[in-house]
Amino acid sequence: MVTSIILKKLKSAFTDLFPIILVIAFFQIVVLKQPLPQMGEVLFGALLVVAGLTLFVQGLEMGLFPIGEAMAHALARKGSLFWLLCFSFALGFSTTVAEPALIAVAWEAAEIAGQGGLIDSSRESLSQYAFGLRMSVAFSVGLAILIGVMRIIRGWPIHYLIISGYVVVMLMTIIAPKEIIGIAYDAGGVTTSTITVPLVAALGVGLASSIRGRSPLVDGFGLIAFASLLPMIFVMGYGLIIFG
Amino acid sequence: MEFIIDFSKILLATGRDVLPIIILITVFQLLVLRQPIPHLRRLIVGGVYVVIGLALFLAGLEKALFPLGNIMASQLSDSDFIYGTGKVVTQADWKAYGWVYLFAAMIGFATTIAEPSLIAVAYKANEVSAGTIKQWGLRITVALGVAFGISLGTFRIVTGTPLYLYILAGYMIVIVQTLFAPKNIIALAYDSGGVTTSTVTVPLVAALGLGLSATVPGRNPALDGFGLIAFASLFPIITVMGYAQLMHWQTQRSIKIMEKKNAL
Numbered sequence: 001m002v003t004s005i006i007l008k009k010l011k012s013a014f015t016d017l018f019p020i021i022l023v024i025a026f027f028q029i030v031v032l033k034q035p036l037p038q039m040g041e042v043l044f045g046a047l048l049v050v051a052g053l054t055l056f057v058q059g060l061e062m063g064l065f066p067i068g069e070a071m072a073h074a075l076a077r078k079g080s081l082f083w084l085l086c087f088s089f090a091l092g093f094s095t096t097v098a099e100p101a102l103i104a105v106a107w108e109a110a111e112i113a114g115q116g117g118l119i120d121s122s123r124e125s126l127s128q129y130a131f132g133l134r135m136s137v138a139f140s141v142g143l144a145i146l147i148g149v150m151r152i153i154r155g156w157p158i159h160y161l162i163i164s165g166y167v168v169v170m171l172m173t174i175i176a177p178k179e180i181i182g183i184a185y186d187a188g189g190v191t192t193s194t195i196t197v198p199l200v201a202a203l204g205v206g207l208a209s210s211i212r213g214r215s216p217l218v219d220g221f222g223l224i225a226f227a228s229l230l231p232m233i234f235v236m237g238y239g240l241i242i243f244g
Numbered sequence: 245m246e247f248i249i250d251f252s253k254i255l256l257a258t259g260r261d262v263l264p265i266i267i268l269i270t271v272f273q274l275l276v277l278r279q280p281i282p283h284l285r286r287l288i289v290g291g292v293y294v295v296i297g298l299a300l301f302l303a304g305l306e307k308a309l310f311p312l313g314n315i316m317a318s319q320l321s322d323s324d325f326i327y328g329t330g331k332v333v334t335q336a337d338w339k340a341y342g343w344v345y346l347f348a349a350m351i352g353f354a355t356t357i358a359e360p361s362l363i364a365v366a367y368k369a370n371e372v373s374a375g376t377i378k379q380w381g382l383r384i385t386v387a388l389g390v391a392f393g394i395s396l397g398t399f400r401i402v403t404g405t406p407l408y409l410y411i412l413a414g415y416m417i418v419i420v421q422t423l424f425a426p427k428n429i430i431a432l433a434y435d436s437g438g439v440t441t442s443t444v445t446v447p448l449v450a451a452l453g454l455g456l457s458a459t460v461p462g463r464n465p466a467l468d469g470f471g472l473i474a475f476a477s478l479f480p481i482i483t484v485m486g487y488a489q490l491m492h493w494q495t496q497r498s499i500k501i502m503e504k505k506n507a508l
Contacts, residue, residue: 016363019354024312026350031343032319045308048300049358055297056360060367063290066283071269074277083276087268094264100257101446158431159422166415173408182407182470189473194298194442195261197361201368201435216372218428224365225434228477 006054013053017046060198068202076210081153088149091200092227093142101190102137106130109183116179118243133238140234141191144226145200151222152207155214158222165229172236180239187235188228200224250306255299262295301360302443310447313351317452320344321459338402345395348452352394352476355444356387365439369432377432385487386436386480393479394449397472401456404463407471414478421485429488436484437477446473 028034075084096102110130114121119129151161173181192200200223208220273281281287319325326340356362366379400410422430449472457468 016358019357020309020351023347023350023354024309024316027316027320027343027347028312031347032316032325034319042308042312045304045306048304048307049309050304052297052299052301052304053358053360053363055293056301057297057363057367059290059293059295059297060364061290062293063287064294064364065368066290067269067281067287070281070287071272074279075272078277080276083272087272087276090268091265094268095261098260098264101442158434162434163419163422166419170412170415173412182468182474185407185411185474186470186472189438189440189477190442190446192361192438192442193261194360194364195258195265195294197439197442198364198368199265201365205368205372215428217369218431220372220431221365221369221435222431223435224438225431228438 009054009058010050013050013057016053017049021046064195064198065202068199069206072203072206073210076207084149084153085146088145088203089142091142091196091203092145093138095193095196095199096141096191097134097138099191099193101193102134102187103130105183105187105190106133106137109133109180112179112183113243118177118179129242132242133235136234136238137187137191137231140230141227144230145223147230148204148223148226149207151226152204152214152219153211155219158219158225162222162225162229165226165233169229169232169236172233172240175240176236177239177243180236180243184232184235184239187231191231192224192227197224200227247303247307251299251303254302254306255296258295258299258302262291266291298360298443305444305447309444310451313448314451314455316347317448318455318459320347321452321456323459323461338399341398341402344398344402344456348398349391349395351448351452352445353387353391355448356390356440356476356480357383359440359442359444361439361442362386362436365432365435373428381487382432382436382484385483386440389436389480389483390440390445390476392483393475393477394452394472396479397475398452398456400471400475401453401463401468402460404460404468407474411474411478414482418478418481418485421482421489424489425485426488426492429485433481433484433488437481440476440480445476449473449476 071087075087078084107126107130110119110126110133113119113129114126119125147161150156151158176184201221204223205216205220208214208216208218214220273279320343321341326344327337362383363379366377366382369377369382370379396410400407425433453468453470453472457463460468
């Protein structure tokens with residue numbers, strides 16, 4: 001019984017990975033006409049990926065989803081808007097501020113700004129710039145989750161908020177310094193890590209299902225969308241302020 | 245031995261990712277909510293599974309996929325491979341990069357299918373919609389969006405056209421689609437833009453972008469290397485809304501046909 005469940009999960013994880021194997025094999029053999037290097041290493045790695053994905057999905061069902069929903073229900077039952085918003089902001093801020101992908105992007109951005117002569121290229125001013133960038137992204141993600149949760153509670157239609165956000169992004173693109181635009185656009189994508197996404201999704205769906213009149217599908221999703229939109233605006237704003 | 249050290253490093257890093265969440269939840273439970281968490285033991289086991297699973301996943305990717313993907317990205321964008329050996333090229337010819345666009349599309353599709361955050365969101369969407377949104381349907385639609393987006397993004401790097409034009413045009417499409425798309429898909433569609441780009445896609449795609457902008461004549465990695473991730477988060481929104489729109493039309497048409505039959 002247990003083994004058949006495990007086998008099923010392993011099989012679905014293998015299916016998830018199969019396209020990658022196919023693409024790599026095709027390009028390596030047909031296009032580049034080269035044998036696969038280090039077959040042993042690659043196979044071992046692929047096994048780890050399959051095992052890891054299986055455990056991850058199992059853990060989602062057992063841990064991350066239930067805790068996200070339990071927190072949402074408990075906070076909704078408590079009925080204090082202040083604490084709910086505190087939790088939302090803290091969740092967004094704390095999971096983003098130490099995100100390795102963000103640290104890497106912020107540092108790269110600082111180096112580009114230094115090379116472009118936009119800021120002083122001493123190490124100290126670079127790290128100051130990178131730190132400021134990181135903080136503004138983390139703050140914006142916190143704010144994004146907070147706004148998203150407000151939206152779920154009040155039942156505002158998501159498209160008005162997101163489209164106004166897009167309009168702001170477009171307007172800022174016109175006036176923002178060229179060097180920051182690419183990074184600003186990418187910053188939206190790197191903020192939401194693999195552990196944050198399921199938790200935030202469960203929080204939104206949990207909230208929407210515990211507030212009367214809200215539909216989990218229409219109102220429960222959308223938190224991640226805010227978390228990828230707001231950082232773009234904040235990073236461009238940061239660029240505008242720093243570069244004048 | 246070396247592998248065990250690598251793995252413990254990744255495990256530690258993943259653990260550090262979870263740390264703020266654990267602190268936050270504990271503080272809120274103890275100070276604000278002041279009530280025990282139901283099924284605590286099960287939750288902890290699940291959390292441990294997530295951390296170990298993700299660490300194994302990342303370790304495996306670093307062993308198998310990333311080195312291979314990086315080598316392939318640099319080989320495919322190498323001007324010896326594209327223009328033939330020994331030719332000196334000063335101006336990039338966008339027609340010569342066919343394999344690069346195809347590789348970008350296929351690797352974008354394949355990595356998105358394996359993306360754990362997308363698996364999580366598809367799982368939730370399926371549960372919440374009582375099965376009307378199929379997990380694989382959503383994942384394939386999103387992956388097609390990423391494939392198209394990244395492919396277009398590499399085309400942009402090769403031609404050197406400005407990034408913001410593409411993104412602004414994409415936003416226009418999203419805005420128009422939003423006006424017509426079925427209301428219950430909109431939030432999920434917006435979300436699917438943000439979940440596509442995490443653990444698997446970002447490192448590979450970033451390597452492709454930087455490698456390509458370093459080898460295409462006339463491109464500067466600092467200015468042109470970025471932006472692929474933005475493409476990968478924009479186009480899934482378009483494909484998901486487009487797919488929902490198609491399904492909506494199809495059901496409406498079959499309803500109309502049914503009504504006609506009944507009228508007869």
